[in-house]
Amino acid sequence: MVSTVLQTLYAVHANLGQLLKVIEDEIERTGAGQLDPDIEMLTLALEYCLEYPGQFHHPTEDLIYDRLIRRVPQLAGEITAITADHKTLSQLTRSFCDAVARAIEIDETKFLYTEGLAFVQHYRHHMHVEEAEIFTAAHTHLTPGDWSRIEAMARISVDPVFTERVRDAYLALKDRIVARAAQGPRYPDNTGAGQMADQIESKLVELGIELPQAAAAVANYVTYVIDGGQLWIAGQVPFWNGAVKYTGLVGENVSLDEAVDAARICALNILAQTKAALGDLDRVRRVIKLGGFVNAVPGFTDHPKIINGASDLMVEIFGDKGKHARSAVGAGGLPLGVPVEIDAVIAFD
Numbered sequence: 441m442v443s444t445v446l447q448t449l450y451a452v453h454a455n456l457g458q459l460l461k462v463i464e465d466e467i468e469r470t471g472a473g474q475l476d477p478d479i480e481m482l483t484l485a486l487e488y489c490l491e492y493p494g495q496f497h498h499p500t501e502d503l504i505y506d507r508l509i510r511r512v513p514q515l516a517g518e519i520t521a522i523t524a525d526h527k528t529l530s531q532l533t534r535s536f537c538d539a540v541a542r543a544i545e546i547d548e549t550k551f552l553y554t555e556g557l558a559f560v561q562h563y564r565h566h567m568h569v570e571e572a573e574i575f576t577a578a579h580t581h582l583t584p585g586d587w588s589r590i591e592a593m594a595r596i597s598v599d600p601v602f603t604e605r606v607r608d609a610y611l612a613l614k615d616r617i618v619a620r621a622a623q624g625p626r627y628p629d630n631t632g633a634g635q636m637a638d639q640i641e642s643k644l645v646e647l648g649i650e651l652p653q654a655a656a657a658v659a660n661y662v663t664y665v666i667d668g669g670q671l672w673i674a675g676q677v678p679f680w681n682g683a684v685k686y687t688g689l690v691g692e693n694v695s696l697d698e699a700v701d702a703a704r705i706c707a708l709n710i711l712a713q714t715k716a717a718l719g720d721l722d723r724v725r726r727v728i729k730l731g732g733f734v735n736a737v738p739g740f741t742d743h744p745k746i747i748n749g750a751s752d753l754m755v756e757i758f759g760d761k762g763k764h765a766r767s768a769v770g771a772g773g774l775p776l777g778v779p780v781e782i783d784a785v786i787a788f789d
């Protein structure tokens with residue numbers, strides 16, 4: 441049976457996930473500047489994220505992690521990383537708070553988009569890692585005695601997660617925010633694009649191409665930056681929905697064909713990030729540049745053939761708009777042992 445503490449944390453995560461989706465929808469909906477963002481709703485949603493799950497559920501998680509480290513010392517690295525990540529989350533939350541404040545005070549909304557998405561994506565990734573790796577380990581390895589001690593300590597520290605009055609107040613706030621978001625205005629359908637809309641999406645369906653989920657950043661950087669009509673996308677590796685699809689060295693244990701496929705998957709991740717950033721792939725005006733890195737045996741010279749896996753895909757999907765400048769270089773090692781990494785610069789309307 442799952443302990444009450446863990447059940448409560450799963451519920452906190454589920455509520456928070458709902459709020460993050462509301463925030464993400466709102467900033468994506470207004471990202472193109474066609475509508476003013478619903479600042480009051482964003483402020484309330486942030487207040488919820490800051491006050492309820494952000495500030496209070498982490499101490500309860502710390503109680504679990506302390507005991508889990510003692511029971512399973514091999515998990516020390518992961519637990520230390522996720523604990524440190526709570527600091528990063530606080531920083532990202534503060535930056536997004538600042539962006540909301542700028543929008544209110546000086547009507548400057550451009551930071552809402554980048555700061556908001558960085559906040560949403562990082563929080564989501566954090567909760568995913570906790571649930572997938574740490575909560576499950578805690579469930580397996582902690583004893584009933586551990587759980588009752590954790591629960592007692594969480595109650596002593598008056599974590600509102602365990603205080604019905606506070607919890608109910610926050611849940612009511614969350615429901616208000618979600619309801620308000622559901623009724624919020626949508627993009628006016630006045631683009632004159634009607635039947636032209638979703639051209640790229642239809643093309644993807646036609647070509648049988650599926651996009652992965654946009655991966656969250658794995659260190660202290662953001663997955664993309666938008667500046668003056670240009671979208672700069674951080675290096676993408678052959679990730680498919682959270683799992684690395686290829687590792688190894690080209691020419692040793694990765695064949696040329698596999699490396700070409702790895703490059704294609706990097707490009708699909710670039711498209712997933714583009715969609716997360718712009719909301720709509722039809723907004724791509726031009727793929728400006730791809731930067732390709734290949735981890736191959738010494739003396740290898742076919743880097744361009746490998747990066748073609750990404751370049752061909754861009755042209756297949758975007759036609760002339762997909763033709764780009766490019767570099768294809770060898771790297772003496774790449775993160776996570778992947779054979780290929782590709783970054784991109786994209787111009788958009």
Ligand SMILES: [Fe+2]
Pocket residue numbers: 498501526566570
């Ligand atoms: Fe956490």
Ligand SMILES: [Fe+2]
Pocket residue numbers: 453497501567570
């Ligand atoms: Fe958490």
